[in-house]
Amino acid sequence: MILRFLSLAMLLFVTLPAHATLNIEIIGAGEHQIPISIVPFAGEGKLAQSISAVIVNDLKRSGLFRPVDPAGRAPHEPQEVKFSEWAGVDALAIGSVVQGADGRVDVKFRLFDTLKQIELTGQAVSAKSDQIRAIAHHIADLIYEKFTGDAGVFSTRIAYINREGKANRLVVADSDGYGEQTVLSLNDSIMSPAWSPDGSHLAYVTFEQGHAVTYVQSLLMRQRMVLAAFPGSNSAPAWSPDGKQLAIVLTRDGSSQIYLIRPDGSGLKRITFSDAIDTEPSFSPDGQFLLFTSDRGGSAQVYRMSVDGGYAERLTFEGTNNFSPRYSPDGKGFVFMHSNGKQFLIATQDFETRQMQILTDVGWEKKPSFAPNGKLVLFATEAQGRGILATVSSDGRVKQKMFPQRGDIREPTWGPFLK
Amino acid sequence: MKKLIISVLLVNLLAACASEKPKEVAPEPTAATSSAAPAAEASSANAAAAVAGDALNDAGNALLSKRSAYFPFDVDAVQAADKPMVQAHGEYLGKNAARKVTVEGNCDERGSSEYNLGLGNRRANNVKKMLVAGGAKAAQVGTVSFGEEKPKAVGHDEAAWSQNRRADLNYGK
Numbered sequence: 001m002i003l004r005f006l007s008l009a010m011l012l013f014v015t016l017p018a019h020a021t022l023n024i025e026i027i028g029a030g031e032h033q034i035p036i037s038i039v040p041f042a043g044e045g046k047l048a049q050s051i052s053a054v055i056v057n058d059l060k061r062s063g064l065f066r067p068v069d070p071a072g073r074a075p076h077e078p079q080e081v082k083f084s085e086w087a088g089v090d091a092l093a094i095g096s097v098v099q100g101a102d103g104r105v106d107v108k109f110r111l112f113d114t115l116k117q118i119e120l121t122g123q124a125v126s127a128k129s130d131q132i133r134a135i136a137h138h139i140a141d142l143i144y145e146k147f148t149g150d151a152g153v154f155s156t157r158i159a160y161i162n163r164e165g166k167a168n169r170l171v172v173a174d175s176d177g178y179g180e181q182t183v184l185s186l187n188d189s190i191m192s193p194a195w196s197p198d199g200s201h202l203a204y205v206t207f208e209q210g211h212a213v214t215y216v217q218s219l220l221m222r223q224r225m226v227l228a229a230f231p232g233s234n235s236a237p238a239w240s241p242d243g244k245q246l247a248i249v250l251t252r253d254g255s256s257q258i259y260l261i262r263p264d265g266s267g268l269k270r271i272t273f274s275d276a277i278d279t280e281p282s283f284s285p286d287g288q289f290l291l292f293t294s295d296r297g298g299s300a301q302v303y304r305m306s307v308d309g310g311y312a313e314r315l316t317f318e319g320t321n322n323f324s325p326r327y328s329p330d331g332k333g334f335v336f337m338h339s340n341g342k343q344f345l346i347a348t349q350d351f352e353t354r355q356m357q358i359l360t361d362v363g364w365e366k367k368p369s370f371a372p373n374g375k376l377v378l379f380a381t382e383a384q385g386r387g388i389l390a391t392v393s394s395d396g397r398v399k400q401k402m403f404p405q406r407g408d409i410r411e412p413t414w415g416p417f418l419k
Numbered sequence: 420m421k422k423l424i425i426s427v428l429l430v431n432l433l434a435a436c437a438s439e440k441p442k443e444v445a446p447e448p449t450a451a452t453s454s455a456a457p458a459a460e461a462s463s464a465n466a467a468a469a470v471a472g473d474a475l476n477d478a479g480n481a482l483l484s485k486r487s488a489y490f491p492f493d494v495d496a497v498q499a500a501d502k503p504m505v506q507a508h509g510e511y512l513g514k515n516a517a518r519k520v521t522v523e524g525n526c527d528e529r530g531s532s533e534y535n536l537g538l539g540n541r542r543a544n545n546v547k548k549m550l551v552a553g554g555a556k557a558a559q560v561g562t563v564s565f566g567e568e569k570p571k572a573v574g575h576d577e578a579a580w581s582q583n584r585r586a587d588l589n590y591g592k
Contacts, residue, residue: 189568191532211563212536233540233564236533249533251564254544256537277537293534299493300534321493323531337531344529364575366531411532 023403030397033066034147035089041107042076042096047132051097051107054136055143058154058176062144062375063398065091078110078119086114091147093139105129109139111146120146133178153371157415158378159183159193159202160389164407170204172219175371175414177389177402183217184224194237194246195415201263203227203237203246214248216263227265238281238290239263240307247271247281247290247307258292260307271309282326282334283307291315291325291334302336302349315349318356322347324367328394329374335394337366346379348394359396369413370394378414474511475518475590482507488546490584492529495541497549497586505546508588509553512560521561522546523587527580528567539564539586546586 036059040052059065068089075081076096086092095109110122121142125135134155141152153175162169170184170193183202184190191205191212203216212233217224228234232251239246246263249256256279258272272278276296283290287307294303297314300321305312316322321339328334328348338347338356343363349356359377368379374394381390383401387408391400402409474483488501497505512518524539524546543562550560572579 189565191536191566191568207565207568212566232562233536235536249537251537251540255541277534277541279533279537280531293531295534300530321530323534339530 023405025401025403027400028063028393028398029066030063030393030395033064034091035066035068036091036093036143036147037068037070037073037086037089039070039074039076039092039094041094041109043099044097046099047097047105047129049132049136051095051132051136051139052093054133054176055093055140058137058140058152059143061176061400062152063393064144064148081112083112083114083117090115091143093143095139099129103129105132107135109142111143133174137174137176150375151373151417153373153376153414153417156372156417157199158389158412159195159415160380160412161190161193161410162404162407163387163410167407170202172202172415183219191411192236193411193413194239195413196239196263197241197243197416199416199418203239205235205237225265227263228261228268236279236281238283240283241285241287247283249279249281258290271307272305272312273309280324284327285329285331291327293323293325302334315351315354316356326369328370329372335368335370335377337368346377346392348377357396359392359394360390360399365390367411367413371414372417376414378412380410380412473515475515483511486588486590488542488586489581490542490586492527492580492584493538494584495538495545497545502549505549506553509550509555511554512550512556513554516556516559518590519559519561520550520555521563521589521591522550523589524562524564524566525569525571525583525585525587526567527583528570528575529580530567532567536564536566536568539566542584542586546588 038052038055044051056067060067073085075094092112092114095107098106104126106126108124111120113120127135137154140154144152156175157172158175159172162171166187168186168188168190169182170190171180172183173180186206186208188207193202193204195202200220201216201218203214205212205214209229212235213229214227214234214237215224216227228248228250230250230252234250236249237246245260248259248261250259255275256277257270258278258281260269260271261267274296276294278292278294280293281290289304290307291302291304293300300323301314302316302322302325303312303314319338319340323337325334325336333348333350335348338345338358344365345358346360346365346368347356347358362381365379365381368377370377376391376393378391381388387410389402389409389412474480478484482504485504488497488505512520522543524543526535526539543564547560547562551557570583572582
């Protein structure tokens with residue numbers, strides 16, 4: 001399973017140079033940070049990219065680890081590890097890289113629990129030399145999972161719009177901002193990118209036909225097709241968890257209403273019947289419910305209904321308006337954009353307690369989406385007069401800003417685990 | 420010492436993966452039937468604009484020379500101040516059956532981009548209703564929403580926002 005996971009990620013980025021596209025700034029830390037030493041891998045000095053540096057940065061960004069400098073200690077094989085030398089760190093990772101004559105690299109990696117004095121896991125991966133970052137993210141995911149119990153998201157990807165004047169690019173990048181890949185370039189607006197559940201396709205909205213039209217594009221084949229181009233706006237695509245249908249918003253019958261449609265554009269079925277704006281659908285992880293934004297009660301609020309339509313229950317009552325709901329991966333709550341009349345903030349709400357927790361404080365935050373492990377929320381905000389990406393841990397403790405090299409970033413969305 | 424998992428060479432995986440690639444489906448026929456067709460409207464409007472004595476081109480016409488209706492925040496109803504202008508355009512369209520117009524609904528950047536796309540649609544639809552009530556035939560009036568995507572003014576303040584909460588009557592120039 002792990003090997004398949006690696007193979008897909010690498011296939012997508014096989015020809016890309018690994019250059020930084022985002023500058024990252026981290027604020028805050030988790031309550032309990034795990035001290036960990038990542039020993040520079042034997043032989044990695046000959047590579048264009050240090051493996052251990054990528055692992056260190058990944059773990060640091062999570063807010064849950066505190067990387068400790070190995071200070072000259074340099075074991076590379078298990079027999080060289082002396083646990084007595086590692087007082088003060090809970091975890092130790094070592095490894096080695098061998099470059100083959102065919103341009104491939106063989107990476108070996110081992111992880112130790114220095115308190116229990118045991119080896120936790122080890123792996124060997126063979127890959128092309130331009131896939132070093134993907135291997136490092138994979139190793140960081142293994143470490144994260146072993147020590148937190150949650151799946152790591154360092155190998156996952158994000159999508160967003162980069163806008164410079166009239167030029168809009170739909171971009172896919174690694175979750176750390178590297179490996180940026182332009183999926184679509186237009187001199188017109190692009191909105192609402194949405195990942196298919198297997199990460200192979202993006203649905204999105206453009207105005208290139210003069211009105212909002214929704215497309216579905218394959219990231220593997222680069223082909224795209226029109227999903228919906230009815231009269232009026234065709235927007236807000238959201239995939240069902242099984243990938244067999246999308247919820248979409250059309251104005252062809254008057255105001256914005258939610259419909260279901262298959263990925264090939266067939267089987268259109270209207271599921272909301274209001275005079276209001278019903279938009280921004282988000283499927284529950286079990287595929288049975290939709291959250292959406294509606295102003296049917298007089299102001300924009302978050303509602304929940306069955307995918308079969310019918311009664312919709314209002315869920316948000318705080319502030320003046322609430323928009324852009326997205327289910328948490330465990331289905332127990334949702335993240336959304338909360339407005340108090342002056343600011344737009346990212347907040348979460350639990351279905352059972354109905355308690356709202358505000359996670360941000362700047363006041364110009366939009367379009368939240370959960371990392372697939374539910375531990376981080378990605379959103380768009382502003383800093384230094386520019387549109388930037390940001391993340392916040394779902395407990396609100398760790399915040400990260402990611403500055404693009406050029407232009408403004410908007411409409412971010414975090415991709416799924418690649419299975 | 421625990422086991423060291425040795426992986427299969429990636430090249431094999433790539434081959435396996437390529438054979439499992441998702442099937443592409445042909446675009447459905449309705450796909451290309453875009454409703455807005457702004458290019459066609461533009462050319463017919465140009466033809467009409469060439470007619471001498473067209474009231475639309477009279478800069479001295481206080482109502483027809485205006486082409487924009489403005490809205491308060493999160494409101495889609497045409498405001499009293501803009502009603503005479505919209506009604507005058509409705510009468511004009513009623514008298515000039517060859518003319519076509521597209522009403523473009525716009526919003527300020529507050530709220531979500533998708534909600535604003537819906538709000539711009541309602542603003543455009545309400546202007547269209549008033550044009551039709553004033554004498555235009557429904558077929559003469561197209562609508563489109565740009566939501567918050569095409570702001571006229573840039574800035575996070577009311578001065579910019581008030582310019583962007585707008586419906587424009589676009590005769591194709």
